[in-house]
Amino acid sequence: MRTFFPALILLCSVFSVQLTAQTLGFRCTNPSTTTCNSLIDYRLPNTTTLAAVDDLFDIKNLRSLLAANNLPIDTPGTKTVNASEILKIPFPCLCRNGTGISNHRPVYTVVPDDGLYHIAAEVFSGLVIYQQIQNVNGIPDENKISIGQELWIPLPCSCDDVDGQAALHFGHLVAAGSTVAGIAEEFDTTESTLLELNGMSNSSQLMADSILDVPLKVCTTIVRNDSMDYPLLVPNGTQTFTANGCVRCQCDAANNWILNCESSGIIRPNGQTCPSTQCPGTAFDLGNTTADSGCNRSRCAYGGYRNNTIYTDLTQESTCSPPGGSNNSNGSPSGNGSNGFRWSFILGVSLIVLHHLRW
Numbered sequence: 001m002r003t004f005f006p007a008l009i010l011l012c013s014v015f016s017v018q019l020t021a022q023t024l025g026f027r028c029t030n031p032s033t034t035t036c037n038s039l040i041d042y043r044l045p046n047t048t049t050l051a052a053v054d055d056l057f058d059i060k061n062l063r064s065l066l067a068a069n070n071l072p073i074d075t076p077g078t079k080t081v082n083a084s085e086i087l088k089i090p091f092p093c094l095c096r097n098g099t100g101i102s103n104h105r106p107v108y109t110v111v112p113d114d115g116l117y118h119i120a121a122e123v124f125s126g127l128v129i130y131q132q133i134q135n136v137n138g139i140p141d142e143n144k145i146s147i148g149q150e151l152w153i154p155l156p157c158s159c160d161d162v163d164g165q166a167a168l169h170f171g172h173l174v175a176a177g178s179t180v181a182g183i184a185e186e187f188d189t190t191e192s193t194l195l196e197l198n199g200m201s202n203s204s205q206l207m208a209d210s211i212l213d214v215p216l217k218v219c220t221t222i223v224r225n226d227s228m229d230y231p232l233l234v235p236n237g238t239q240t241f242t243a244n245g246c247v248r249c250q251c252d253a254a255n256n257w258i259l260n261c262e263s264s265g266i267i268r269p270n271g272q273t274c275p276s277t278q279c280p281g282t283a284f285d286l287g288n289t290t291a292d293s294g295c296n297r298s299r300c301a302y303g304g305y306r307n308n309t310i311y312t313d314l315t316q317e318s319t320c321s322p323p324g325g326s327n328n329s330n331g332s333p334s335g336n337g338s339n340g341f342r343w344s345f346i347l348g349v350s351l352i353v354l355h356h357l358r359w
């Protein structure tokens, strides 16, 4: 009986090592320097305001936070959100050396009495572990940070396609009692895809309060690959502001997964007006469509932005069948997943054996 206790501790530590590995950032096999937009769940440690959350995560404008959470666009920043509520945080992702982490944002400024552990586990609710903050910021001694020091918080993310299609990798906070099958169903993906992406070989490895890489299908776009917001990833039922807030895009699966963008009509804070969003040589503005002719119609579609130019193009779309290539089959290559579980199991067993020998 005596061996049960150390065995348990060892198994637990093996599992926590796995959790650690998982929160290091999601797998991102794209070449280093690939960037994309991403989303992660943040459970509020304290009751606070939307503006404070916006600030903490360096979100460019409140509208982005509101859009990510499907809140009315005129919601004031002074609106309070209660402790333990969950907000979706939009942020830019960077692939680096096989792993995706937030692209040098958010930057947190150290205040008196801060410690790396407190910042990671409490301020950022465990979205990162303190060693990762230490690592990406090149801090030699975890106990030596100074007031005013700026720390890059590396949130986990990915820009990889999933089953050959663009996807937004959502860092989903696993609620107690949920199952891989349930999460797969909720987010319209498959169990095998979730296991594979998260390096799990068995659904029973799912842990409450961990951040799971959940790929969300996104609307098709014609955004150019040299655009500042390429690849613009917008999942079903969500909207996003882009082109410095000048363009608002919405994805609705019911519209054949075609991204619908229009001029946001905002006046930018510096008083500058937005560049033209008209389709060249036409009377169409962004988002205008022609009347259907059979199954066809034209749309003035968003093609990205660069400097102070917004690209638009008149595109043809079909209103009858899904656009080519993206049917709803979920036939993902399942494979046997990574060897993570087997290795940690073997490791666990050998540690137990070692421990037993010493006992």
Ligand SMILES: *[C@@H]1O[C@H](CO)[C@@H](O)[C@H](O)[C@H]1NC(C)=O
Binding pocket: 082
């Ligand atoms: C937030 O907390 C306040 C007071 O505790 C409560 O009245 C309110 O309903 C809560 N709001 C939400 C969205 O839970």
Ligand SMILES: *[C@@H]1O[C@H](CO)[C@@H](O)[C@H](O)[C@H]1NC(C)=O
Binding pocket: 097
């Ligand atoms: C990339 O990862 C490899 C192995 O995982 C590591 O040896 C190397 O130092 C990493 N390079 C950078 C720039 O982080």
Ligand SMILES: *[C@@H]1O[C@H](CO)[C@@H](O)[C@H](O)[C@H]1NC(C)=O
Binding pocket: 045, 046, 122, 123, 124
């Ligand atoms: C939450 O509030 C408590 C009490 O006001 C404070 O001590 C703590 O530092 C706050 N936590 C965060 C993450 O701001």
Ligand SMILES: *[C@@H]1O[C@H](CO)[C@@H](O)[C@H](O)[C@H]1NC(C)=O
Binding pocket: 202, 203, 204
């Ligand atoms: C998954 O793990 C559970 C509990 O650890 C075990 O009962 C089950 O047989 C495993 N399934 C597979 C396919 O390995």
Ligand SMILES: *[C@@H]1O[C@H](CO)[C@@H](O)[C@H](O)[C@H]1NC(C)=O
Binding pocket: 225, 226
């Ligand atoms: C970007 O798109 C152009 C064609 O539009 C293509 O020739 C080029 O290879 C693409 N570049 C990258 C990095 O994908």
Ligand SMILES: *[C@@H]1O[C@H](CO)[C@@H](O)[C@H](O)[C@H]1NC(C)=O
Binding pocket: 188, 236, 237, 238, 252, 253, 254
């Ligand atoms: C898309 O999102 C809407 C809610 O915004 C939902 O009702 C619908 O079922 C979703 N469709 C798909 C295919 O996910």
Ligand SMILES: *[C@@H]1O[C@H](CO)[C@@H](O)[C@H](O)[C@H]1NC(C)=O
Binding pocket: 283, 284, 285, 287, 288, 289
């Ligand atoms: C284009 O859309 C705008 C706003 O949605 C509308 O005011 C305008 O009349 C439309 N133009 C055409 C040519 O359909």
Ligand SMILES: *[C@@H]1O[C@H](CO)[C@@H](O)[C@H](O)[C@H]1NC(C)=O
Binding pocket: 293, 294, 295, 296, 316
């Ligand atoms: C619809 O578009 C297809 C090709 O995109 C074309 O072959 C067909 O003639 C068009 N139909 C109508 C009614 O315009």
Ligand SMILES: *[C@@H]1O[C@H](CO)[C@@H](O)[C@H](O)[C@H]1NC(C)=O
Binding pocket: 306, 307
């Ligand atoms: C546009 O951006 C590119 C690269 O960022 C830069 O080289 C170029 O000078 C810019 N052009 C203008 C007109 O600002």
Ligand SMILES: *[C@@H]1O[C@H](CO)[C@@H](O)[C@H](O)[C@H]1NC(C)=O
Binding pocket: 327, 328, 329
């Ligand atoms: C959906 O795609 C799969 C694989 O890409 C293909 O085998 C299947 O025939 C397609 N189904 C339809 C209805 O197009």
Ligand SMILES: *[C@@H]1O[C@H](CO)[C@@H](O)[C@H](O)[C@H]1NC(C)=O
Binding pocket: 335, 336
């Ligand atoms: C999965 O594992 C089983 C047993 O370990 C093996 O027989 C099978 O070939 C493997 N399949 C793949 C796709 O690796």
